[in-house]
Amino acid sequence: xxxxxxxxxxxxxxxxxxxxxxxxxxxxxxxxxxxxxxxxxxxxxxxxxxxxxxxxxxxxxxxxxxxxxxxxxxxxxxxxxxxxxxxxxxxxxxxxxxxxxxxxxxxxxxxxxxxxxxxxxxxxxxxxxxxxxxxxxxxxxxxxxxxxxxxxxxxxxxxxxxxxxxxxxxxxxxxxxxxxxxxxxxxxxxxxxxxxxxxxxxxxxxxxxxxxxxxxxxxxxxxxxxxxxxxxxxxxxxxxxxxxxxxxxxxxxxxxxxxxxxxxxxxxxxxxxxxxxxxxxxxxxxxxxxxxxxxxxxxxxxxxxxxxxxxxxxxxxxxxxxxxxxxxxxxxxxxxxxxxxxxxxxxxxxxxxxxxxxxxxxxxxxxxxxxxxxxxxxxxxxxxxxxxxxxxxxxxxxxxxxxxxxxxxxxxxxxxxxxxxxxxxxxxxxxxxxxxxxxxxxxxxxxxxxxxxxxxxxxxxxx
Amino acid sequence: xxxxxxxxxxxxxxxxxxxxxxxxxxxxxxxxxxxxxxxxxxxxxxxxxxxxxxxxxxxxxxxxxxxxxxxxxxxxxxxxxxxxxxxxxxxxxxxxxxxxxxxxxxxxxxxxxxxxxxxxxxxxxxxxxxxxxxxxxxxxxxxxxxxxxxxxxxxxxxxxxxxxxxxxxxxxxxxxxxxxxxxxxxxxxxxxxxxxxxxxxxxxxxxxxxxxxxxxxxxxxxxxxxxxxxxxxxxxxxxxxxxxxxxxxxxxxxxxxxxxxxxxxxxxxxxxxxxxxxxxxxxxxxxxxxxxxxxxxxxxxxxxxxxxxxxxxxxxxxxxxxxxxxxxxxxxxxxxxxxxxxxxxxxxxxxxxxxxxxxxxxxxxxxxxxxxxxxxxxxxxxxxxxxxxxxxxxxxxxxxxxxxxxxxxxxxxxxxxxxxxxxxxxxxxxxxxxxxxxxxxxxxxxxxxxxxxxxxxxxxxxx
Numbered sequence: 001x002x003x004x005x006x007x008x009x010x011x012x013x014x015x016x017x018x019x020x021x022x023x024x025x026x027x028x029x030x031x032x033x034x035x036x037x038x039x040x041x042x043x044x045x046x047x048x049x050x051x052x053x054x055x056x057x058x059x060x061x062x063x064x065x066x067x068x069x070x071x072x073x074x075x076x077x078x079x080x081x082x083x084x085x086x087x088x089x090x091x092x093x094x095x096x097x098x099x100x101x102x103x104x105x106x107x108x109x110x111x112x113x114x115x116x117x118x119x120x121x122x123x124x125x126x127x128x129x130x131x132x133x134x135x136x137x138x139x140x141x142x143x144x145x146x147x148x149x150x151x152x153x154x155x156x157x158x159x160x161x162x163x164x165x166x167x168x169x170x171x172x173x174x175x176x177x178x179x180x181x182x183x184x185x186x187x188x189x190x191x192x193x194x195x196x197x198x199x200x201x202x203x204x205x206x207x208x209x210x211x212x213x214x215x216x217x218x219x220x221x222x223x224x225x226x227x228x229x230x231x232x233x234x235x236x237x238x239x240x241x242x243x244x245x246x247x248x249x250x251x252x253x254x255x256x257x258x259x260x261x262x263x264x265x266x267x268x269x270x271x272x273x274x275x276x277x278x279x280x281x282x283x284x285x286x287x288x289x290x291x292x293x294x295x296x297x298x299x300x301x302x303x304x305x306x307x308x309x310x311x312x313x314x315x316x317x318x319x320x321x322x323x324x325x326x327x328x329x330x331x332x333x334x335x336x337x338x339x340x341x342x343x344x345x346x347x348x349x350x351x352x353x354x355x356x357x358x359x360x361x362x363x364x365x366x367x368x369x370x371x372x373x374x375x376x377x378x379x380x381x382x383x384x385x386x387x388x389x390x391x392x393x394x395x396x397x398x399x400x401x402x403x404x405x406x407x408x409x410x411x412x413x414x415x416x417x418x419x420x421x422x423x424x425x426x427x428x429x430x431x432x433x434x435x436x437x438x439x440x441x442x443x444x445x446x447x448x449x450x451x452x453x454x455x456x457x458x459x460x461x462x463x
Numbered sequence: 464x465x466x467x468x469x470x471x472x473x474x475x476x477x478x479x480x481x482x483x484x485x486x487x488x489x490x491x492x493x494x495x496x497x498x499x500x501x502x503x504x505x506x507x508x509x510x511x512x513x514x515x516x517x518x519x520x521x522x523x524x525x526x527x528x529x530x531x532x533x534x535x536x537x538x539x540x541x542x543x544x545x546x547x548x549x550x551x552x553x554x555x556x557x558x559x560x561x562x563x564x565x566x567x568x569x570x571x572x573x574x575x576x577x578x579x580x581x582x583x584x585x586x587x588x589x590x591x592x593x594x595x596x597x598x599x600x601x602x603x604x605x606x607x608x609x610x611x612x613x614x615x616x617x618x619x620x621x622x623x624x625x626x627x628x629x630x631x632x633x634x635x636x637x638x639x640x641x642x643x644x645x646x647x648x649x650x651x652x653x654x655x656x657x658x659x660x661x662x663x664x665x666x667x668x669x670x671x672x673x674x675x676x677x678x679x680x681x682x683x684x685x686x687x688x689x690x691x692x693x694x695x696x697x698x699x700x701x702x703x704x705x706x707x708x709x710x711x712x713x714x715x716x717x718x719x720x721x722x723x724x725x726x727x728x729x730x731x732x733x734x735x736x737x738x739x740x741x742x743x744x745x746x747x748x749x750x751x752x753x754x755x756x757x758x759x760x761x762x763x764x765x766x767x768x769x770x771x772x773x774x775x776x777x778x779x780x781x782x783x784x785x786x787x788x789x790x791x792x793x794x795x796x797x798x799x800x801x802x803x804x805x806x807x808x809x810x811x812x813x814x815x816x817x818x819x820x821x822x823x824x825x826x827x828x829x830x831x832x833x834x835x836x837x838x839x840x841x842x843x844x845x846x847x848x849x850x851x852x853x854x855x856x857x858x859x860x861x862x863x864x865x866x867x868x869x870x871x872x873x874x875x876x877x878x879x880x881x882x883x884x885x886x887x888x889x890x891x892x893x894x895x896x897x898x899x900x901x902x903x904x905x906x907x908x909x910x911x912x913x914x915x916x917x918x919x920x921x922x923x924x925x926x
Contacts, residue, residue: 002630003652005651005652005655006624006630006633006634006650006651006652007624007650007651007652008622008624008625008649008650008651008663009649009650009651009654009661009662009663010649010663010664010665010666011663011666012651012663013663013664013665013687013690014665014666014668014669016686016687017665017669017682017683017686017687018672020686021682021685021686023672028672030668051629064655065655068651068654068655069651072654072661074687074689074690075689075690075722076689076720078689080690120672124668127625127666127668128624128625128649129630131624131625131626132624132625132626132627132629132630132633133629133630135625135626136626136627136628136629136632137629159471161469161470161471161591161594161595162471162590162591162594162595162598162793163594163595163598163599163790163791163792164595164599164628164632165599165627165628165629165631165632165635165636165783166514166595166596166599166600166628166631166632166634166635166636167465167469167592167595167596167631167635168628168629168630168631168632168634169599169627169628169629169631169632169635170469170595171469171629171631172628172629172630172632173628173629186471186472186473186591187469187470187471187472187591188468188469188470188471188472188475188531188532189466189468189469189470191472191531191535192468192527192528192531198472198535199472200471200472200473200474200475200476201473201476202473202476202477202480203473203474203477203590204796204812205477205493205587205590205796205797205812206477206480207812208796208797208810208811208812209481209486209491209583209797209800209810211920212920212921213921219480219484220480222484223479223480223483223484224476224479224480224537226537226538226539226541226543227476227537227538227543234812234813235813235917235918235921236813236921239921239922257539259538265814265815265819266815317790317792320628321789321790322789323789323790326784326785326786326789327626327780327784327786328626329626329780330625333667333668333671334668334671334672337672347671347672348671349667349668349670349671349697350697350698350699351728352728352729356728454698455698457674457675458675458676458698458699458702459702
């Protein structure tokens, strides 16, 4: 369970302000969007929603949370919060409406992945946690999808635990990587928590425990005859392959199989070709060659190009640390707030960069398609609607209504299948390299009006 | 509590193998080292030990862990583990000796940050978890120290929650960033869990809630007069500064202070200079200027160079995602194992890259110093010892003996002080840019002998 204290302090000081000014229950709408595709890619894979749902289903300030807040002081030593505000937090229960794009859906910049509608104070308090969960899982699902695409249907195993950002960084990464398309994880706890297949055999340390590699391989095969993948590069790769072949033949004679050998260093294109030849000559045609060693989508593509005889890819560091774009730039912006008369006021944040000017309103994303192939997305305002005859789906689906979960549970396997299906359809899109996301024309006009209004009210020289 | 299942599956399959072969209780020695300084830097800051201690103090397979393992199958459908092995795991209690370099100490490639000595099976099972914890926290403490150095004594606030790797990625990052030298975090749960100061005031959303910026600032000052930092760039920065000044004067008249203004976009060197001038002219000379917006050590250095009038730095994404080196390359290698007669056998892993050939033996790191300034480090074998008259300290300190904690608790503030002190001393080192880490001569000779022996036993063409 994630505590509601997993938030930035300013969310709590603002919440206090809203409460003090008695505007904390005004109905507000916030959207969570990202602004740029990570990895210089053409799509992202939505992920993290189930984690958000679990967080919100248990969203409640405990006695110990409130005791901690009671002890916080302003720089001059005065208490930061008043006791009556903390009493209010103690009674607070999550009561918002949330709509979200299902995990495994392909998503694009400016599209709301989540829409949160409810009392201003609640919407504000959950901002940091939602961003933390959605930014990271979407980032990793996207990276995983790119790696799986490079592997062209080969199995990809996620090995990132030791290089991930702490225990839960690793768990979140394993979950998101599976949604993005990997076949299995090495992380046993992720397997247990999320029902993801787990995979693993032995490391270099197993080999160094024994007096020599042959003895080590033989010992491993004797204790794990049904799960035998031998790591062949502890001392010298080709000698290692030969030692593994001897074991493979012995296993075969006893009715077992050498499932694979693993290469973890050196020129893996050449080494894998030589290894394949040696394995085939020995009749071990079913023994797979697995590669690991700082792999990412680019090195996998290059190895494929160089004719590497590799059919399983172990990917760790570059996947879980999202090496080339280590953070998704998701933000969460207020876009509508009821005034004291109950009328919606549409809201924006300005910026000198047009990309950073937020969109006002209450949004839905409509995806137009032909034979399942996505053609373009349009962001529209739900109160103004959008008329369209062409085949489409609306991407945001109800998740919570007044704090009650309405979204049906979905298995992580179904999410992964969605990713694989959508990536394949997306490749047929005429706009694969630059997928169009438009603001619906009424919403676009509304945005211009709101910008004009804000500029007038703030008498600013902004243009 | 971190479950012992937070490990790679191959650790469990190897553990099963050791147990099956009855070598699981042989005494082994493993070292955790890293190979390259991250961020093209000259030092790293050790961090994560306390998290490791808490993990190991509660290291125990629960009934539900064992039930999960019972259900795991090999690819052919046979159970991966036997019931008697799982019964053994159920009885297992942590009983190793651990020595480690205290958190906040400056460390260098090839030096063991941890030495683990105990039954082979236990040492093996904890590998992935120790790497996960130490790699990430050391990485972030190092990045934080670099950012603080760039800030030249100014306060640095860690704002990274929304861009960190999941909930615990954020918590671990906040902890490590504080050890590395930051002043406070925005992450309230990190504040509660680790006793780190927390900091925060308001975001753009606060400003957009109100009809205009002046009203928003005035509302914030009315509810939080003792914790008032105004974010001035929602619509137009200079106009925002003027609005903030009006509020600052009003606060002052009521006996409060405008603590600061925050800039979050635009040309922050010029904007901060203009803002400083306007604040000073208004008599608000104590009001600080805080900057945030994708800052890192390089942009802070540049802003300092450009004469920015900024004295507090909010650093988020680039710090917690360690943008330019998103993973530390720590590894964990077997270096000694008792044979069936109880004699130590020294162990290595070979590699074509000399840097990746591990060091055999049971290690300690000796740091030679003059007036507290570090001169060079020497890795030596504790059984062979090292004679040296020059002033020195041995860095690895006892943490556990036979599974019992012997290390005294240390506050996170003391760890942070150690970092700040050591960084200052290190700057006086004659070898600051290329700090020497040597293998003691006897150990170096042992390493050559072990390499020769391994090559002979494996009849390899390796050279």
